Amino acid sequence: MVSGGGMSGEGVGEPEVVAAAGAAVAVEEAVAPAPARELVVGYALTSKKAKSFLQPKLRGLARKKGILFVAIDQKRPLSDQGPFDIVLHKLTGREWRKLLEDYRETHPEVTVLDPPCAIEHLLNRQSMLQEVSELDLSDCHGRVGVPKQLFVNTDPSSIPAAVMRAGLSLPLVAKPLVAKSHELSLAYDPISLTKLEPPLVLQEFVNHGGVLFKVYIVGDAIRVVRRFSLPNVDEGDLSNNAGVFRFPRVSCASASADDADLDPHVAELPPRPLLEILAKELRRRLGLRLFNIDMIREHGTRDRFYVIDMNYFPGYGKMPGYEHVFTDFLLGLVKKEYRRRPSYSSCEG
Numbered sequence: 001m002v003s004g005g006g007m008s009g010e011g012v013g014e015p016e017v018v019a020a021a022g023a024a025v026a027v028e029e030a031v032a033p034a035p036a037r038e039l040v041v042g043y044a045l046t047s048k049k050a051k052s053f054l055q056p057k058l059r060g061l062a063r064k065k066g067i068l069f070v071a072i073d074q075k076r077p078l079s080d081q082g083p084f085d086i087v088l089h090k091l092t093g094r095e096w097r098k099l100l101e102d103y104r105e106t107h108p109e110v111t112v113l114d115p116p117c118a119i120e121h122l123l124n125r126q127s128m129l130q131e132v133s134e135l136d137l138s139d140c141h142g143r144v145g146v147p148k149q150l151f152v153n154t155d156p157s158s159i160p161a162a163v164m165r166a167g168l169s170l171p172l173v174a175k176p177l178v179a180k181s182h183e184l185s186l187a188y189d190p191i192s193l194t195k196l197e198p199p200l201v202l203q204e205f206v207n208h209g210g211v212l213f214k215v216y217i218v219g220d221a222i223r224v225v226r227r228f229s230l231p232n233v234d235e236g237d238l239s240n241n242a243g244v245f246r247f248p249r250v251s252c253a254s255a256s257a258d259d260a261d262l263d264p265h266v267a268e269l270p271p272r273p274l275l276e277i278l279a280k281e282l283r284r285r286l287g288l289r290l291f292n293i294d295m296i297r298e299h300g301t302r303d304r305f306y307v308i309d310m311n312y313f314p315g316y317g318k319m320p321g322y323e324h325v326f327t328d329f330l331l332g333l334v335k336k337e338y339r340r341r342p343s344y345s346s347c348e349g
């Protein structure tokens with residue numbers, strides 16, 4: 001790890017340069033913490049994720065700042081590898097989870113980003129937005145909520161009645177319960193609802209001018225980008241469309257809307273103070289440090305926002321300047337641990 005002593009990640013060679021500057025500095029050196037060493041970050045990611053995240057610009061900057069990324073072999077006990085200061089991961093499966101939980105217990109000195117029990121909330125679309133819906137952000141430079149939604153795991157023929165009872169209005173977005181599945185569809189009429197395949201979350205479609213805000217969280221840092229999204233649905237669409245419309249992933253990289261010529265009312269980013277409080281609350285309530293929030297602004301309003309999706313360890317490689325944000329975050333974690341500040345290492349409480 002890079003030790004304290006006022007260094008802010010400039011590079012591991014710095015203490016020697018300072019010591020050479022004169023005797024007065026040498027006295028300070030004598031009481032300074034142990035010499036800096038590399039911060040070792042073990043990562044357990046799919047090969048797709050490793051490629052998109054560990055780009056040469058991140059590896060290069062990390063090396064300069066004294067951070068070394070080391071691949072974890074999932075098949076071997078973690079204790080036989082490393083030693084690590086930090087473990088970054090996005091793998092699924094019960095075996096991996098057990099391995100990681102055991103490792104956390106036997107190696108409390110290692111920061112695991114993030115604890116598997118905390119990530120669990122975001123793996124299921126029924127639980128993922130629960131914390132957002134419980135927040136009261138009615139007077140924070142805007143309002144944030146969750147579209148009306150309903151979890152269905154019944155016989156598809158009973159869906160229209162369940163939707164009526166719950167008071168949801170058409171059209172509805174049908175989302176697979178499992179968050180890593182992206183087979184979404186839009187249902188305009190009650191008959192289409194019977195063609196859906198539970199388990200599902202049905203969410204009211206909110207017109208938002210075809211632009212979505214991807215809010216990336218990396219510890220305390222927040223970055224927002226615009227992405228193209230589904231266009232508004234009008235009364236004509238509702239009466240002329242029948243059937244289930246399946247749509248592929250729309251919030252992908254090629255759909256960045258940051259340079260597009262957009263209606264300024266649609267393009268205006270959510271207010272910073274609103275994002276700050278939202279991110280702070282969710283970090284605390286979920287016990288997560290690496291996630292993103294997909295947010296839309298209700299069309300025709302200035303300050304009515306909805307969170308429609310959250311993802312653990314999203315595609316940070318597409319976040320502008322992510323290499324700086326990430327390396328600063330990793331170094332900052334070490335300083336926090338060094339000062340023995342309370343960390344988020346537990347899911348309890």
Ligand SMILES: O=P(O)(O)O[C@H]1[C@H](O)[C@@H](OP(=O)(O)O)[C@H](OP(=O)(O)O)[C@@H](OP(=O)(O)O)[C@H]1O
Pocket residue numbers: 048049052090179180181249251252253294309311312313314315316317
């Ligand atoms: O759900 P949306 O809003 O589309 O955001 C997605 C999810 O976070 C994906 O994770 P998951 O598939 O686990 O839900 C992630 O894929 P990976 O984590 O596999 O990379 C994507 O990263 P990119 O593929 O880099 O865009 C990111 O854009």
Ligand SMILES: Nc1ncnc2c1ncn2[C@@H]1O[C@H](COP(=O)(O)OP(=O)(O)O)[C@@H](O)[C@H]1O
Pocket residue numbers: 147173175179181182183184203204205206207208212228229230249250251294308309
């Ligand atoms: N309630 C909604 N209202 C309007 N558009 C939505 C809604 N939910 C999802 N979408 C659109 O569908 C896309 C994918 O939905 P999302 O919940 O983000 O799933 P995924 O995990 O596949 O990204 C969003 O980026 C947005 O364009």
Ligand SMILES: [Mg+2]
Pocket residue numbers: 251294309310
């Ligand atoms: Mg999404």
Ligand SMILES: [Mg+2]
Pocket residue numbers: 179309310311
């Ligand atoms: Mg998602």
